Amino acid sequence: MRRLYGYVACLAVTLGAFLVNAPAASATGVVSNGIAWTDDLNPVPHPPGIIEFCTMGVVGTDSLGNKIGISAAHCVDGTPDGAPVYRYAPTGPREHIGSIAYRSPGGGTGVDWVVLYLNADAVLTSNGPSARVDGIGAPNPAGPHCKDGAGTGVHCGSITAQNTTRFYSNAQSGGGDSGGPVLQNNTEIVGMVRGFDPALFAFEYIKFAAVLDGINAQPNPVGKGFVVTNN
Structure with a gap:
């Protein structure tokens, strides 16, 4: 493990x-x-x-x-x-x-x-299943937001602190939520669920702008120029 x-x-x-x-042969x-x-x-x-x-x-x-x-x-x-x-x-x-x-x-x-x-x-x-994501929000989000996770569903809160790659919030997350979207303006992704920081006593989220910066800095062309599905 x-x-x-x-x-x-x-x-x-x-x-x-x-x-x-081998993966199943059925359509995705x-x-x-x-x-x-x-x-x-x-x-x-x-x-x-x-x-x-x-x-x-x-x-x-x-x-x-x-x-x-x-x-x-x-x-x-x-x-x-x-x-x-x-x-x-x-x-x-x-x-x-x-x-x-x-x-x-x-x-x-x-x-x-x-x-x-x-x-x-x-x-x-x-x-x-519970939220719509059709765009990318602010690189340094502030204020209220909502997260969605397959484990605990939708919870909303406010950002309490941030740095270059993380922001912290009182919006609750739990088991199974990791990687789930954090949204502002209803449908714009600004982050993803990561965990809980006991030192700050706050839930921890990954800034989506830092994710895109990292993807675009990689030599692998897969993922570069990412555009969110909007349909």
């Missing part, structure tokens, strides 16, 4: 070990922000309190026309780039939706983002 890093462990969001089983179907995803083809036993899924932050296309999903890198700590990812379901085998393209330097201990290369037949939509 991969290591859970520091206060991210409080979210208890660990995706299981990479399984080499709809992929959106807010869905639960995992790198486990089949359910894997975990200690109590450990949740085996994360939340898709946003979907869109890159400058090459690839279909892309973005979420939190600590969701795949211990799983190699190129490994398949699946739509989460309580039982398996689960539906293959794409693969891990690459992640932020340092993985879950870095800025903490992962680029998912979605299947070519994936149908992307702005409308997630």
Whole structure:
């Protein structure tokens, strides 16, 4: 089992070990922000309190026309780039939706983002299970916002502090929410769920502007020029 890093462990969001089983041959179907995803083809036993899924932050296309999903890198700590990812379901085998393209330097201990290369037949939509994401908001957000997560749903709050790659808030998050979108102006993504910082006694979020800066700085062209799906 991969290591859970520091206060991210409080979210208890660990995706299981990479399984080499071939993905299902069925069509991918709809992929959106807010869905639960995992790198486990089949359910894997975990200690109590450990949740085996994360939340898709946003979907869109890159400058090459690839279909892309973005979420939190600590969701795949211990799983190699190129490994398949699946739509989460309580039982398996689960539906293959794409693969891990690459992640932020340092993985879950870095800025903490992962680029998912979605299947070519994936149908992307702005409308997630609980929220709509159709644009990108302020690079340094302030004030009220709402987060959405597959674990605990929608919670709103206000930003209490921030730095170059993070902001902190009283908007609650919990297990399974990691990677989920944080929104302002109703539908604009400004961040993604990361965890809880006990030193600040605040919930921690990854600035989406820092995510895009990191993606565009990578040599891999996949993900560069990311445009949020708006349909």
